[in-house]
Amino acid sequence: MGDAEGFLGLSVALTGYDRASLWSTGCVPAYRKQLDAVAGPALADRLDHIGGMLGALPPGPAVDALIREEVLSDADLGPLARSLIQLWYLGQWTPMPQDWIDRNGAKREDTARIVSTRAYREGLVWDAIGAHPMGAKPQGFGAWAEEPPSETVR
Amino acid sequence: MSEMHYDAVIVGAGISGALIAKQLAAKGRNVLILEAGADGGAEASTYRSYVDAYHLTEVKVPNSPYPANPSAPSPSVLDVGPIAPGRPDTAGYFVQNGPNPFRSNYTRVTGGTMMHWLGTCLRMQPNDFRTRSAYGQGVDWPLSYDDLAPWYERAEWEIGVSGDKSENEFGGIHFSKDYDFPMEPIPKSFSDRWFEEGVRGMEVALPNGETKTLSVSTTPQGRNSTPRKGSYKVGGEKQPPYGAAGATGAYAFQGQRCEGNSSCVPICPIQAKYNALKTLSQALRQKGRVEIRSQSVVSKIETDGATGRVTGVVYKRYEFPGAPAWEMKRVTADAYVLATNAIENAKLALASGLCPTSGQLGRNLMDHPYVMVWGRAPRPVGPFRGPGSTASFPDFRDGGFRTKKAAVRLELANWGWNFAANAPYSDVARLVEGEYLFGPELRARLRDEVQHQVRIGIMPEQLPSALNRVSVNPAYRDSLGEPRPVLDYAVDAYSRAGVLQGMDICQQIFQRLGIENRSTYDPNDPGYVSEAGRGFVYFGAGHNAGTHRIGASRHDSVTDLDGRSWDHDNLWLVGCGAMPTIATSNPTLTMTALVLKAAAGLERALEGKS
Numbered sequence: 001m002g003d004a005e006g007f008l009g010l011s012v013a014l015t016g017y018d019r020a021s022l023w024s025t026g027c028v029p030a031y032r033k034q035l036d037a038v039a040g041p042a043l044a045d046r047l048d049h050i051g052g053m054l055g056a057l058p059p060g061p062a063v064d065a066l067i068r069e070e071v072l073s074d075a076d077l078g079p080l081a082r083s084l085i086q087l088w089y090l091g092q093w094t095p096m097p098q099d100w101i102d103r104n105g106a107k108r109e110d111t112a113r114i115v116s117t118r119a120y121r122e123g124l125v126w127d128a129i130g131a132h133p134m135g136a137k138p139q140g141f142g143a144w145a146e147e148p149p150s151e152t153v154r
Numbered sequence: 155m156s157e158m159h160y161d162a163v164i165v166g167a168g169i170s171g172a173l174i175a176k177q178l179a180a181k182g183r184n185v186l187i188l189e190a191g192a193d194g195g196a197e198a199s200t201y202r203s204y205v206d207a208y209h210l211t212e213v214k215v216p217n218s219p220y221p222a223n224p225s226a227p228s229p230s231v232l233d234v235g236p237i238a239p240g241r242p243d244t245a246g247y248f249v250q251n252g253p254n255p256f257r258s259n260y261t262r263v264t265g266g267t268m269m270h271w272l273g274t275c276l277r278m279q280p281n282d283f284r285t286r287s288a289y290g291q292g293v294d295w296p297l298s299y300d301d302l303a304p305w306y307e308r309a310e311w312e313i314g315v316s317g318d319k320s321e322n323e324f325g326g327i328h329f330s331k332d333y334d335f336p337m338e339p340i341p342k343s344f345s346d347r348w349f350e351e352g353v354r355g356m357e358v359a360l361p362n363g364e365t366k367t368l369s370v371s372t373t374p375q376g377r378n379s380t381p382r383k384g385s386y387k388v389g390g391e392k393q394p395p396y397g398a399a400g401a402t403g404a405y406a407f408q409g410q411r412c413e414g415n416s417s418c419v420p421i422c423p424i425q426a427k428y429n430a431l432k433t434l435s436q437a438l439r440q441k442g443r444v445e446i447r448s449q450s451v452v453s454k455i456e457t458d459g460a461t462g463r464v465t466g467v468v469y470k471r472y473e474f475p476g477a478p479a480w481e482m483k484r485v486t487a488d489a490y491v492l493a494t495n496a497i498e499n500a501k502l503a504l505a506s507g508l509c510p511t512s513g514q515l516g517r518n519l520m521d522h523p524y525v526m527v528w529g530r531a532p533r534p535v536g537p538f539r540g541p542g543s544t545a546s547f548p549d550f551r552d553g554g555f556r557t558k559k560a561a562v563r564l565e566l567a568n569w570g571w572n573f574a575a576n577a578p579y580s581d582v583a584r585l586v587e588g589e590y591l592f593g594p595e596l597r598a599r600l601r602d603e604v605q606h607q608v609r610i611g612i613m614p615e616q617l618p619s620a621l622n623r624v625s626v627n628p629a630y631r632d633s634l635g636e637p638r639p640v641l642d643y644a645v646d647a648y649s650r651a652g653v654l655q656g657m658d659i660c661q662q663i664f665q666r667l668g669i670e671n672r673s674t675y676d677p678n679d680p681g682y683v684s685e686a687g688r689g690f691v692y693f694g695a696g697h698n699a700g701t702h703r704i705g706a707s708r709h710d711s712v713t714d715l716d717g718r719s720w721d722h723d724n725l726w727l728v729g730c731g732a733m734p735t736i737a738t739s740n741p742t743l744t745m746t747a748l749v750l751k752a753a754a755g756l757e758r759a760l761e762g763k764s
């Protein structure tokens with residue numbers, strides 16, 4: 001694996017955030033490392049390959065179908081993808097279920113933890129819910145009195 | 155081994171200890187503060203490390219930012235488990251005899267528990283000082299609202315409270331004409347105003363025949379907004395215009411106005427919220443000499459058997475937090491002040507055999523057993539922005555129903571179901587692991603789910619009871635050999651009935667505003683209790699109080715009005731432990747008023763001597 005294209009293609013499709021948003025978190029290298037460490041080379045390659053295909057497709061039903069068929073319903077890739085989504089949204093890795101571990105082996109990196117202070121602050125959930133990470137990126141005095149911002153999903 | 159003799163030795167560097175030090179040092183006194191915890195954020199790098207630790211912990215509870223310190227352990231809300239009859243729960247720092255678990259915590263670091271308080275600064279109402287005569291419940295205070303009013307004013311200026319007089323004149327609370335809060339009110343949140351609009355004119359008929367008209371009042375808060383222009387009379391004395399206290403140490407460029415970090419509990423990253431480090435740093439700038447020794451756990455207060463006077467304080471100074479090694483030291487002073495929080499004050503005094511006459515020491519432990527009601531609003535209300543709470547329904551803080559049921563304050567929350575259901579973490583997990591959502595749909599659903607979250611907190615008063623108490627037992631010790639607090643605690647039928655009435659009122663509000671009720675209470679939760687066949691889960695509010703109450707007589711109270719021990723002429727006990735009853739207001743403002751009064755009394759006593 002060379003560049004992060006596969007990882008980004010996968011991440012964009014899974015999170016609903018575009019490349020620029022994901023890059024600008026500064027978390028791409030750390031998250032890619034985390035995913036690869038738990039997935040192991042064979043599963044990481046499969047995800048990378050699918051990510052490449054996803055990256056080439058325009059957003060829409062084709063992307064959704066590919067994700068559901070090839071990733072989410074796959075016994076090995078599904079749990080990895082769901083943990084990757086939560087990693088992006090919360091900065092926190094969610095460990096693999098037991099049957100996954102029985103098939104693929106336990107990994108040292110597969111523990112529940114917030115990857116870094118940056119990962120916490122860059123969790124996508126805060127933007128998604130129209131707020132800001134608690135304890136970071138404050139919105140300014142009195143912002144809480146304003147009408148909540150309207151939805152901006154593309 | 156005795157060293158320098160001080161005018162006063164203060165045990166504990168929380169707000170109580172810091173304030174006494176500041177007041178005495180202003181009069182030129184030499185003061186030593188002994189503090190059990192480590193450094194505590196006085197250094198900018200330490201404060202920063204607290205914020206980082208908060209960001210990094212998965213389970214974000216009040217003590218998350220502060221390093222676990224076995225040499226001066228703190229209780230954690232995560233330690234609380236079920237208690238089997240006859241078998242105390244010893245899993246955490248507390249030894250809990252039950253029957254109900256005491257669910258509150260405190261923090262033993264320099265700065266104390268105010269590092270992670272929320273900042274709510276309400277006064278008690280006149281009737282709260284006389285519940286025995288008015289309602290036949292609890293005890294009357296040895297002073298009235300009017301007696302305490304000038305001290306409330308000073309307390310509000312010490313903490314730096316942002317508030318609005320007109321919205322806080324309810325239940326008999328009144329303010330002097332030429333007085334005002336030092337800072338303009340913190341704006342109500344969007345959701346506060348949505349509730350306010352929705353309940354306008356709404357009447358609630360209570361089962362006892364009383365009818366109340368709902369109102370939403372802005373909460374006075376210990377966080378910086380904009381200082382009021384002009385000068386006011388505070389405690390009867392003309393004051394120059396208020397200057398806000400910024401952050402301490404190298405952070406001094408921060409801590410100006412609250413900018414909405416939405417993490418006041420467990421830590422305000424910019425120190426816009428008041429914390430006791432601010433008072434400590436002011437104490438150090440007074441003309442007297444204030445010395446702070448941290449990592450110094452006071453172990454024993456020594457007394458003269460004949461006179462009852464305190465003769466010295468023995469403390470354990472440890473070099474490395476967690477290592478079971480320490481040096482025993484002793485200091486002496488003219489006056490001694492215990493300011494270690496209601497539970498630790500009682501523990502330390504009991505372990506030293508102090509204050510025997512009234513038999514009240516350690517008894518009457520109170521808190522606000524905090525119950526939550528939550529739901530989905532019919533429109534987005536913008537949660538997870540700003541301070542944790544900026545307004546409440548004050549209408550049930552007093553009333554004739556108090557003969558039978560606890561008064562309650564209904565607090566509006568700004569952080570959705572964060573405390574109630576661990577939102578937004580639980581929302582992400584549910585949508586991803588349970589509904590298999592991803593991509594734009596996940597994003598949209600998250601927004602929809604969280605934007606509609608509303609929550610009300612019910613804070614019932616708890617009556618003083620001799621059975622709710624702190625005690626010590628040599629069988630239970632920490633790693634320094636110090637006794638661990640042993641707690642007996644129950645949430646009685648009076649508080650429970652008040653909670654149920656509060657829950658009914660919340661449902662009426664939900665019905666009126668079209669909020670879907672989503673509250674659920676797990677019967678397996680250690681805080682699950684029931685009354686009249688209805689169950690709910692209570693939490694702790696951190697409002698530990700009552701263990702060394704003030705009073706008019708040595709026979710039913712531990713100290714006099716000024717916190718001076720009836721049994722030991724040169725010993726003061728200060729903090730929320732001084733409060734005879736807890737009412738429905740968060741206790742720290744009332745406590746601060748009492749601490750300032752105690753400091754004045756202590757200074758008078760020292761003057762009498764010198």
Ligand SMILES: Cc1cc2nc3c(=O)[nH]c(=O)nc-3n(C[C@H](O)[C@H](O)[C@H](O)COP(=O)(O)OP(=O)(O)OC[C@H]3O[C@@H](n4cnc5c(N)ncnc54)[C@H](O)[C@@H]3O)c2cc1C
Binds near residue numbers: 274
């Ligand atoms: C989560 C939470 C939220 C809260 N929010 C609010 C709020 O919104 N409004 C409100 O009014 N109140 C609130 N409170 C309560 C408030 O924090 C306390 O009332 C207040 O901190 C009490 O101040 P204190 O100085 O008496 O004690 P503390 O702040 O607890 O300080 C005691 C100090 O004594 C030290 N100490 C303890 N034992 C020893 C010993 N043996 N030797 C030497 N030093 C010792 C401790 O390390 C500590 O520094 C909250 C509490 C919690 C837990």
Ligand code: SF4
Binds near residue numbers: 377413415422427
């Ligand atoms: S909302 Fe933020 S800035 Fe304001 S007091 Fe709370 S943590 Fe501090």
